[in-house]
Amino acid sequence: MAPVDPHSFTDSDHPLTTHVSLTLYFDFPSSTISAATLLTLAAPFSGELTLDTRSLSISAVLDPLSLSPLPFSLSPSPPDPVLGQSLTVTVSDKAEVLILSKTSADSSALQWLSPPQTFNKTHPFVYTQCQAIHARSIFPCQDTPAARTKYSAKLNVPRKLSAVMSAKHVDRRPPVAAEAGGACEDSIWCAEDRIVEEFVMDQPIPPYLFAFAVGELGFREVGPRTRVYSEATPAVLDAAAEEFAGTEEIIRVGEKLFGAYEWERFDLLVLPPSFPYGGMENPRMVFLTPTVIKGDAAGAQVVAHELAHSWTGNLITNKNNDHFWLNEGFTTYAERRIVEEVQGEERAAMNIGIGWRGLVEDVERFKDNLEFTKLKTNQAGVDPDDVYSSVPYEKGFQFLWRIERQIGRPAFDEFLKKYIGTFKFQSIDTDMFLDFLKANIPGIGDEVDLKLWTEGTGIPPDAMEPVSDLYSKIVSLAEEFKLGRMPREDEVADWHGQEWELYLENLPKSVEASQVRALDARYRLSESKNYEVRVGFLKLGISAGCREYYSEVEKTLKEVGRMLYLRPLYTALVQGDGKEEDKVFARRVFSEACDCYHPIAKGVVEAIFAKFG
Known part of the structure; x- marks a missing residue:
């Protein structure tokens, strides 16, 4: 007996779930969801079946045919800080289990927005974010990408609202009696002011791709x-x-x-x-x-x-988060191939250049724990959200780009299609990919150091920046800024957000406040409607001690909750030998803004404060 995934209680000796049938009742006043979850296993099972939960209250576990109770227990509190609590159900030759549960108001997958927090200010809104291991905070499940499941769902919501899901919409109808595992005809489930939205997903997906929004x-x-x-x-x-x-x-x-x-x-x-x-x-x-x-x-x-x-992630999925690069490295490569076709080589090179800068920064970020600069990682005991970075995206991309350069694009395209066709609707690990690579590209291991790329730390020596005229021009202009020359207006006349983003990313980390102010006076970057540009500039302003931009920093941190912006701004304010007043400012802004952040983003900012004090 052994866990199938370092981030799941699922036992490798247990049959995996093949179908989940859900009935969900949304109670907006309490920010909770009552759920009836019918799990169908790949084969009948006898013994103690272990499932993942987080912040769920379990009211009953039933035999779905007889509705007779099945023995169950939750692992003792306090919950594991990463995994949550295991739910153990004792079954005898059963292939189906029905579980009645209720989410907590602080479910890590859900953000409940009150009417004032929405665009229209009229109705509430709720949405999910289940990656990497948050589906377990909505319903009990084998919350590992190794378990690919089909599902059906009935969402019981206020009639004035509607729902969407990562599934096919099949009906919108009034509630009927006895839904939700025996709810009675007179229950709140069947009230006249409610409506049921029905969905079905006929293709097997990992639990982190379960998603809905209601509003x-x-x-x-x-x-x-x-x-x-x-x-x-x-x-x-x-x-x-x-x-x-x-x-x-x-x-x-x-x-x-x-x-x-x-x-x-x-x-x-x-x-x-x-x-x-x-x-x-x-x-x-x-x-x-x-x-x-x-x-x-x-x-x-x-x-x-x-x-x-x-294709890469949903069709072929990493077996667990130690192999996350199989999702994101492949997808970053595929994305840039699409961009190259649609928007041209220069635009694709810009993306590669911005990604290169992000990779360099994140390798530096993990200098005290180089494990997370590998592609094939060991994340046992580690929350995937805490070590989320560009490394699996950009180092993974660089690895595949290196193979493409070695064998040529036509041969690599043929390999990719064969790879996708071979493993679609499966969950795999790095070793499975490498075995397939070596079998289909004989001798590749003699030309490319596969072990260095997948198990080595940092950036391999045969990784490379992109080569393009536009990319080189922007990097050159950023180099000249160190000498006190900012770009002329005619040099940036055709620039859009990505050009400015790349320029800012290549500026020195420490510049004079006068230079920052002069750059903004000419190009008003602190007020850019492009958040990547605005945040890149504000980060520079913080490092230069330009406190006149702190009102814009505060505004930005309060109007968006995207971690791509929160992480660099909060880190710039509190890291290293930063002024105490900057740390006080950061904590005040967070205390005022955090109710508008998703629980995942809130946890990331709290981890930044914990790291830097």
Whole structure:
């Protein structure tokens, strides 16, 4: 007996779940969800079945046929700080188990927004973020990507609201009696002011791709298989529809490069600003931060990344988080191939350059724990959210790019399609990939040091920055800033957000306050509507001690919850020998803003404070 995953209580000797049937009752006043969860196992099982939970109250475990109770127990409190609590159910030759449970108000997967925290200020809103190990805080499950499951779901919500899921929508209807594992006809489940939204996911997915959102939702059609959803706010919907108008072209390019799109729909949901990531690749319904709506179609690059996951991540999944690069390194490579096709080589090179700078910074960030600069990591006892970084994305990309350079793009494209076709709808690990690589590209291990790339720390010597005229020009201009020369207006006339982002990333970490002020006086970067540019500049302003920008820092930290912005700004304020007044400022802003952050983002900021004091 052994765990199948360092981040799960699931035992390798137990059959894995193949289907989950859920009935969920949403109680917005208490910020809780009551759930009836029917788990179907791959085979009948006798003994103690172990499941993952976090902050769930379990009211009953039942035989679904007889509704007779089954013995169960939760591991003692306090919960494991990473894994939560194990739920052990004693069964005898059973392939199905029905569990009645209720979430807590502080579920790590859920953010409940009150009406004032939404765009329209009228109705509440709730959404999920289950990656990496947060599905267990919604319903008991084998919360490991090794367990790929199909699912069906009935969401019982207030009639004025609607729901979307990472699944096919099949019905919107009044509630009926006896749903939720025996709820009676007169219960709150069947009240007249409620509605049931039904969904089904017919393809097996890992639990972290389970996703829903409930609120006042509207949509715009932008393609034959794409709608853009958001809160029913015309301004947001119209801006999103314009930003993502080219989505169908991106899908077709992806299909040309990587094979058939297996998920039927590719809809997009623009969430409130508190969403902690740029995007989340939930199948059929990608979740996006509104900060990707930049007005210049640059947000399409985030869409390209989430689309690429439809092949690398959703079709082929890392078996556990020690092999996360198999999801993100492949997807970053695939994203840049799509961008190159749609927007050209220069734009793809810009992405590689920005990613290179992020990789260099994150390798430095983990200088005291180089384990997390490897591709194949050991995360036992470690919260995946605490060590989330660009390393699996960018080092993984660099590894695949290195192989492509070695064998040539046509041969690598052929390999990729064969890889996807061989392992689709499976969860694999690094060794399985390497075995497949060596079998299909004989001699690759003699040309590329595979062990150094996957198990070595830091950046291998055969990694490389991109080569392009635009990239070289921007890096050169950043070098000249060290000598006191900022770019002329004619040199930046054609720049968009990414050019400025790359420029700021390549500036020295310590510059004179006068230089920072002069740069902003000419180009007003502190007020940029592009958050990557604004945050890059504000980080520079903090390091230079330009306190006149702190009001803009505070505004930014209070209006968005994307960790890409929170992490660098809070870190810049509190790290090293920073002034005590900066730390006091950071803690005050966090105390006032944290209720608008998703629990995952809140935990990341609290970890920054714990690290730097």
